[in-house]
Amino acid sequence: MDIKLIQAQIEDELAGVSSLQRLEAVRIKYLGRKGVLAELTSLIGTLAPEERGPFGKEVNALKSNLLGLINEKEKTFSIQNTVSNKGVLDIGLPGISSELGRSHPIIQIIDEICSIFSRMGFSVVEGPEIETEHNNFTGLNIPLDHPSRDAFDTFYLKDYPKLLLRSHTSPVQVRVMKAHKPPLAIVVPGRVYRPDAVDASHLFMFHQIEGFLVDEQIRFSDLKGILELFIKSVFGQDIKMRFRPHFFPFTEPSAEVDISCIICKGKGCSVCGRKGWLEILGSGMIHPNVFKQVGYSPDKYTGFAFGMGVERIAMLKYGINDIRLFFENDLRFLQQF
């Protein structure tokens, strides 16, 4: 066994080592329990007695030499000496930390949407949940005795004849426009209430986000531009959208906005009712009658408004199939978001 040869081989190998792991591998190869040096040491017994002494010395020299070299090499790596396992022998043990809480998934969606619009220059405003009949209906061009009210079943308060629980966030339009002059760029998140029978897609309380922009030159094309920017921010750049004529008393022209089904990519599936499209929000140009009600001149100002159900967006985005899960507050549900 040529100690010198081994020495040269070690030096050679160490020169090529570029990480602590590799160095460790070299150490094990030579100094490990079944390493080269252990093997050499075990040879000592097989030698003639007079050879044992010198050979032993050579092996020891090699060993200390090697330790020195490895030590030397270790120093070339910057983290040497700063690293220690500090008594943790098994990193497979549970980590020590405190668990983070999470905001409710609905709030996360609201925050995401509000922040998208904030970046475009919209302000976030909130309004009361108890509203007047005027702000909820008449001020929004919804006559009291008209079938257009059928879309807005409403909870009324017992001891207050003209008060109700808002059935949409649109009354905040009336409030803001009464209190401020344009330009206005506002988003309104909040709870709304409708006496709907509860099932997997209906609840008597849910959340909406309303947005509106009023100035001297706001056009339907601007509504399309802003909503495209918004929808792509939420659902990704590849999403397609379409504007479909619809009727809302407080906007004209009105449009429902569909996005290409995020499940089947427009091919048609059970989520989109084989249509390939998902209805995502309602929108339109603010009706001149709404402007008249708040004292704006429809000749001077135009504007658009849009509104969407937050639960619906969350359900689509996360693939949730039952709206009741949001308010059951099962921690196993909430902690997924």
Added chain:
Amino acid sequence: MKVTYSWLKDFVDIKLPPKELAEKLTMAGLEVVSIEKREGDFVFEIEITSNRPDWLSVLGVAREISSLAGLKLKQAKPQESRIKSVAQGLVKISIADKKDCPFYSATIIRDVKVKPSPGWLKKRLESLGCRSVNNIVDITNYILFELGQPLHAFDLDKLGQQFIYVRRAREGESIITIDGEQKILDHEILVIADKNKPVAIAGVMGGKETEVGFETSNILLESAVFNPILVRRSKQRLGLQSESAYRFERGVDPEVARRAPLFALDLMRELALGKPCAYKSMGAVKSTKPAIRLRVSYVARVLGINVPVSKIKQILIGLGFAVRSQKKDTLLIEAPSFRQDIKSPIDIVEEIARIYGYEKIPLSLPAIKPVLNTAGSKNNASVIRGILCGLGLQEVITYSLVDRMLLVKAGINPGIEPVEILNPLSKEQEVLRSTLLPSLMRTLAYNLNQQQDYISIFEIANVFSNQVGSVQHTPQEELSLGIALCGVKSFFIKQGLIKDEVSLLHLKGILESMFNKLGVKNYNLNTQDNQINIVIEEQRIGFILGLSEKTLTSFDIKNKQVVLAEVSLGKLFRHINLNKRFYGIPKYPAITRDISFVIKDEVSVKDLLIAIMEKGSVLLSLAKVVDYYQGKQIPEGFRGLTISCIYRAADRTLTEEEVAPLHNAIYALLEERFGVKLR
């Protein structure tokens, strides 16, 4: 509403296959929600928006298709253009108020043979989901679906003295409707009456008594225009739904109301051998409305695209409008009689956009002028949310409407009468909650049932209260924060698992972290009747409490502690101070001295610390509890406490000699004033 593909083809030569037709209609605002294949035909279910009653018929949809596809509308003509009116005799019509009923016509048809309808008629009605009754009733329904005008046939011989009286019902009058239900009427309800009593609820449903049956031989066919609001109110008050009311409350075309009986007569002659013999009408059908002035530039101003004038004209004429150019920029437009919804220029802009195609309108981005006045309360609530989530609490959202019993069960805030809902659908929607805590308790109980050991949740939402005795007498609504902790938290330290049962101190810690981050100072926690009030500047802004066994039992919570806090954010927000001010980082080292002692339970640690701080004067920068202990080595009624005193001077390194006398004075104070025993 349903229409069939083949029926539409009676009016337009549709070349498009059903699916493409559905797509085209959908994109024009008649959303086809389903297409059902049925006996070789296709039934379209269309969602018709409430502004377009003119689409509530096969004719209406066909008319739209004809203008969308540029196809001719084939409209059959009735055999006779009019029936001879009979000035007197046979039937008298009287309308109490023209506002309630602007137009009423009665056609008398004699010697009808009432029998089952032929197969083709049955099939058409049934494909729209309408049950076949007999040929006469079916014909009225057929006309309703085809032309959109509801008709009603009375058995003429059962009308008392052949008298038609359109009037409001008298208090206490009643009628048995054709569905066999007795309805009590009142003055808000418009009825058709004979000499003696109501025979039909105008526009909503006919009466059983004058119903056309197989024994009927003479009929009175009604075609009228009723005030939509009245029809709507009648329908709502009586809880009735009908195809007729659905159309009247949206508004019918007066022109069609006039002509519809003629079409019905053709069918009755053919299918029931009836002989029309008299016609009488009351009221004028005013179908022309003032022309609307549309500035062409307004179209571009609203839509953001220049639609050429020629295209605008083409679109409107295709929809049946009459268009005249006035000045260079202005068009004078008259809507057809079936477009009762067209009232102002914006209505016409919508029509232009709709037919031109929303998809052809380009995308643009407006100049948004930011107004930086935004939403304090939302921001503050977000900050609080961030703090609590950071502290490991999970946010929940629970219903603002609750069962009154839930509030009682929780036993919290019994003083406030909750705001009641007039029309709840169920007990769970009875009242608006005045506190968040009962809902949180219910959420805890729910999750414990799902085998959770530890739950820490919060909610930020409005609570509501009746302001009894206030001048304006409006219910109040205020943003509130509720926190609930329950059970035993298990977590690892290096030595292994630690179990930590929730207590009021956990809640205190959470609130302290929150107040600290929000810059809320000067708050006090005052114990009163087992409840701890959170007080700022003598105003109670919230409370902390632990639930009693009794309440825990009522929520089915077993062997678990529950602690709760509720803070009025409306009140708290007034004390938030997010302005920061930098203080220099100490330049000189501190000297820390600990004092360990045993102290009586009833001595308040807070008072003790205040006294120490006073005694320590300027050099004592902080005194804090670093350990406490209650147990074996401490006598009953006492607890062990270690307080750390940190001495520091701003301008020099303190020496032992300076600190020693101060610290001794603190020892003395503790012994003399608080009776502590040093350990």
